[in-house]
Amino acid sequence: MTxxxxxxxxxxxxxxxxxxxxxxxxxxxxRHLRAYYKGKLTKLGRGAxxxxxxxxxxVLAIHTQRHTYxxxxxxxxxxxxxxxxxxxDFLRRNRASAADVPIDEAGELTARDDHVSAESxxxxxxxxxxxxxxxGCAIEAVKVDGLSVAEAxxxxxxxxxxxxxxxxxxLKALATLIAQRART
Amino acid sequence: MKTDELIAALSTNVEPVNxxxxxxxxxxALAVGIVIAIGITFTALGVRADLATPRAAxxxxxxxxxxxxxAGAASVYLVRLARPGGERKVSPGLAALPxxxxxxxxxxxxxxxxxxxxxEMVMGKDWLECLISIPVIAVVPFAxxxxxxxxxxxxxxxxxxxxxxxxxxxxxxxxxxxxxxxxSLPFVALWYGGTIVLCTLAGAILGPRILRW
Numbered sequence: 001m002t003x004x005x006x007x008x009x010x011x012x013x014x015x016x017x018x019x020x021x022x023x024x025x026x027x028x029x030x031r032h033l034r035a036y037y038k039g040k041l042t043k044l045g046r047g048a049x050x051x052x053x054x055x056x057x058x059v060l061a062i063h064t065q066r067h068t069y070x071x072x073x074x075x076x077x078x079x080x081x082x083x084x085x086x087x088x089d090f091l092r093r094n095r096a097s098a099a100d101v102p103i104d105e106a107g108e109l110t111a112r113d114d115h116v117s118a119e120s121x122x123x124x125x126x127x128x129x130x131x132x133x134x135x136g137c138a139i140e141a142v143k144v145d146g147l148s149v150a151e152a153x154x155x156x157x158x159x160x161x162x163x164x165x166x167x168x169x170x171l172k173a174l175a176t177l178i179a180q181r182a183r184t
Numbered sequence: 185m186k187t188d189e190l191i192a193a194l195s196t197n198v199e200p201v202n203x204x205x206x207x208x209x210x211x212x213a214l215a216v217g218i219v220i221a222i223g224i225t226f227t228a229l230g231v232r233a234d235l236a237t238p239r240a241a242x243x244x245x246x247x248x249x250x251x252x253x254x255a256g257a258a259s260v261y262l263v264r265l266a267r268p269g270g271e272r273k274v275s276p277g278l279a280a281l282p283x284x285x286x287x288x289x290x291x292x293x294x295x296x297x298x299x300x301x302x303x304e305m306v307m308g309k310d311w312l313e314c315l316i317s318i319p320v321i322a323v324v325p326f327a328x329x330x331x332x333x334x335x336x337x338x339x340x341x342x343x344x345x346x347x348x349x350x351x352x353x354x355x356x357x358x359x360x361x362x363x364x365x366x367x368s369l370p371f372v373a374l375w376y377g378g379t380i381v382l383c384t385l386a387g388a389i390l391g392p393r394i395l396r397w
Contacts, residue, residue: 014198015200015201015203016200017198017199017200017201018198019195019196019197019198020195022194022195022198023191023192023195026191026194026195027188027191030187030191034187052187055187056185056187056190059187059190059191059194060190060194061337061397063194065268065336065337066201067201067202067203067205067206068206068266068267068268068336068337069203069267069268070203070267071203073269077269077272078267078268078269079268080269081268081269081270081272081339082268082269082337082339084339085268085337085339089396119185119186120185120186120187122185123185124185124189124190124193139193142196142197143193143194143196143197144193144196146196146197148197149197164199171194172397175397
């Protein structure tokens, strides 16, 4: 099996709500993304921390936007489009000119970088504190502390459906915070 | 933060997602936009009084066919553009088809008529009202379409903005057609076509600002 078919299967399972498949998908894609961003940023003379910031931005985007993947299409171009969009956004924020954006193709995502211990410049807990209270509480309870939605609802003092909505909105807000943070 | 920590957090309590959400939201936006455009036309402009006459009915049908064709074809592309990498598969040929058709028909009509009639056929009675109404009526439908697209993740913001404007312009023309009494194909081609193109340009300019994610 090729990487495309394996990754696509993982994505389809992840869309169905399979947590193990979702984790494996994000882990595997993060390695491809790391190689992609390191390659691009090295050419522009930027460091590994910035590459890891971008890896995490892209991982977060893949997570929050996974409903936009159409199973009738191959997965690699979808991931590549997100990776490239985040790269261009990053370069624009950092006032690099559009001419700096290297021309690339979906095939470039096949390279892998297993340097898993890399750190980004973000601190998840500190970012969560900057979110609106309900969003931060819901994400911290369910995503960081691993509570069930019902337990999180009790801890945050909101309904279960509100927990889900707050996680969804909160992760998007988190992505925006990360983007803003990388801008300064 | 290590990337592994982020992935572990994101993989805790994973919820299933609705793959049809993008199409559904654009569909809802289209329906809501049409209702709003017709509503604004009804309340602010009024429906044309001679609607029951055969000539008015034929021209209303032609205008609606053009407007619905434009909004419909543009929506098909918009649901693709709203997804990451969707711009790879979009060649805007089909979206231009209603414009090509109306221009051809308008050309034929002008060719059949003596040139002394051309001015009246092209400018009609109320070109200024059409020029103002279609973009103004398009504002709220445009906002609704943008809301739908923002629930997805477009990666070519200029083109996605342009197609959002095209959908809104077509939707607006559906409403305005119910009011407009200028019954000549060259008029429809120039003033409907032109104002819808204006909406498309406005969308292309606004896209990168309002669609970022």
